[in-house]
Amino acid sequence: MANGSFAYKKPDSCAFVIFGVTGDLTHRLVMPSLYNLATSNLLPDRFCIVGITRKEASSEKLRDDLLEGLRKYATRHIDDEVAKRLLQCVTAIEADPAEPESFDRLKDKLEKLEAKRETGGNRLFYLATPPNAFAPIAEQLGRVGLLQEQDNGTPWHRLVVEKPFGTDLASAKALNDKLLKIMDEHQIYRIDHYLGKETVQNILVLRFANGMFEPIWNRHHIDHVQITVEETLGVGTRGSFYDATGALRDMVPNHLFQLLSLVAMEPPARFDAHTVRSEKAEVLSAIQIQSEAEALQNSVRGQYTAGQIGNTKLSDYSRTEDVKPDSATETFAALKLTIDNWRWAGVPFYLRTGKALNQKRTEVAIKFRQAPFAMFTCTPVDTLAENYLVIAIEPTQGITLQFNTKIPGPSIRTDGVEMKFNYKDYFQAEPATGYETLIYDCMIGDNILFQRADSVEAGWKAVQPFIDAWKKAGGDGLQTYTAGSEGPEAAAELLTRDGRSWRKPAQG
Template sequence: MSTSNGPNGGRPKPPPAPPCAFVIFGASGDLTRRLLIPALYNLAASGLLSDGFRIIGVARGEMSAEDFKAGLEKGLQEFATQKVDAATAKWLLNCVSYIVGDVDDPATYQKLKAELEKLEASGHTQGNRLFYCATPPQAFAPIALRLGEAGLSDEGEDNTPWRRVIIEKPFGTSLESAKELNRKLLSVLDEDQIFRIDHYLGKETVQNILVLRFANGLFEPIWNRNHIDHVQITVAETVDVGTRGKFYDATGALRDMVPNHLFQLLSLVAMEPPARFDANSVRSEKAEALDSIRIPSTEEALFQSVRAQYRGGKIGDKEITAYRKSPDVNPGSTTETYAALKLEIDNWRWAGVPFYLRTGKALSKRRTEIAIKFKQAPVSMFRHMKLDEFGENLMVIEIQPEEGIKWLFNAKVPGPKVEIASVGMTFEYKDYFEAAPSTGYETLIYDCMMGDAILYQRADGVEAGWRAVEPFLTAWKEAGAEGIATYEAGSEGPAESEELLLTDSRRWRSITDPNGSR
């Protein structure tokens, strides 16, 4: 669906975020140079960072501030999502300072405190502090506790100046570990100071699910069990485990993707309308949706799930080594690189509507989408036709690689005879809105600086997600090597995954050619 006059002009420009010190723990890592600095550059280029904005990098590497800046500049040139303007890049890099220190060493926080006080005394940051944990997960709690001990996270009674902490995923590795991490964080921080980030929620199409559902009278009346047959959520990756074998073999596809990325998508599709569009209301409804997922028994969890590992194969021109032969992977590993689940939500809206989730590495195509399959209309007036001539009624929310929404429905084929064919209408963001390419972190970082947590997870939502995943983790652990399937790298996944839906007389949309299957 193409349009010529989109509503780009005349929209008010967002105000710059208030001045703050943006402190990055683990600043010498890939996350900083590949994503954070390019995102901050994009915010600067859009006029959304104030003159009082400053960056403090904290890492163990012995280097000067100038060497640190040079590394950031190189990363910006390599990973920028838009053409780099020299003046904007210079301004951003002039905001940078660097501290050498270990995140578990109290002395590091004394050096950080001195640097923050120096910036504040010089008229920058206005005392606002944003601490970003770009570190391995085991450092999240120690950083928060050390910030509390040093008094760096203390806010005044009116939260002015503010102090906020961004926590990356994975947020725990189980329900118990997530509860323990929440307990430690909340011992020194208030919930409204904690921003648990999931970069998927920075994507425009994901945020648009709320607008699509709740700002259009067309969709909400049919968004329930009376009209929807089932929902499919797919996050397919072409990348293999690569050099991350040590991390991945201890994590797996389920822990790595489902409690965060896929459950964030599920909660936006399944949530009830919030009373108002604010962080507490929206996050309460998202947590309630996750808390309504039916918790299966161990036996049910095995029956309602598929786990698999990729064998050797080929994706494009690239030869893919079998998972068990990858560096730092146990040759007898039972860690899954593919996971598929069937979930049910026990509430009035969704009773009897299955949610099918799948995610995997080394698949045929990179694709993230939500497919909402509507029930078939009564076809008695077309009873002389074969039912397989009718296409499915689908709404497909495409998140990557393209962002847009597609509707599939039936239409008459031109001609004197009544013949039916499946047709589609497509809305793509790039056709309607002028939006510069982004990393996905821009909106999330800006929202945190503005104090808007609507796109961040809350403690109860995180724990509800792990509670739903726990039975599958337990069932797979007890089953061991028994029941783990395999699939060829470059394929659409294991045959067992197809059987998960065929048991219910349904089928997955094709990852490789979704428009070729009805």
């Protein structure tokens, strides 16, 4: 595939081994992404998909199952020839970490398949499994030698780990320790699908490829930053998982902190994985660690009650299947954070995320300091509109700049206007899952968009005081909000007391 005169690198031949091949993640995202890469000619010339099943299953049955999922979840029209070519290389192999000897058989079958398919011994292991299976699978792969690389890294062996990476600081450290005893950091790809979105990656280009933005990207010109991830969906059928996790753990240390790190990081000396990831880790480690008392003061947690969103009626969260009736788990979280470095000293970062809200929206809103009002005191102007740079990620992708301009007429009157850039107006991009770039990067060995161990731990370290404070508080301080609303009123008060307010998106 080419973009102008630029040709994308073709990945090395490899075996793509999927644990959790029959699960929801594989069907909804992994296989549609592989199909989209195949249509763009971005898969290796010699390539095979190995689906790991816990019970014996035929390769033919697995192919049929994956084809059915592809037809259901594909983001593009299915070309039967491309789908057939992709799925004909699928092989089912049985393995279960609860039965260690099954991994000895897995190694034997995989090596024979690799020789037959001429993949060069390169392996990409994708853990599309529940988090509690990450370490046991990795340990068994390590035990039988499937993750060991030669000193020159040829052939290469890589492990893709989905979120959540730990449930708190201690568990994240423990998981990192286990994985790093088995393989080197460069082999581990901790994946976060938010970083596969074009607009998220564009934050770096917006900041560092435009001379107009970086000089004002600091405490002298920016008043505060808002990062919002809102969903209209409720918990649905994920009651058991969500009640043990909550909005904070589910979204903040990964999705929201990834956005925060891209917005707040220092300019990297060069655009390579080590340098960019080091700057991201550095800014996450600079987030002020709050006491539990400060964490309670600088946060809001809420839980939705019965309401209606569009044509969908939702019952109380506490009445959701597999949720405890007296649950104090939050479905909404809002935090106020500060970053202790020269660039951001005194600039608050407000983060919020929640389920069952009145709209689906993911955005970063950068609020600039108010211009001096003195020159307008003798004019009809009584207020100035706020200046925002808004990076919209979902449901539409684009960038909006809000500024003041004069209303036509003989007197000085001002109004706030918007200058908009929408991706769809300029680029004819094919519909995608958001995983295509990430999976492609895994295969070519570019880990610039993946979290490093120190970055993961720095994120959990900043979040841990909120986890501890909320656990001790139990139901005390847990707000409620009606499904289909903007969230708990206390979330607005988190900014109001600072003389600020959440940005309201333009209607229509």
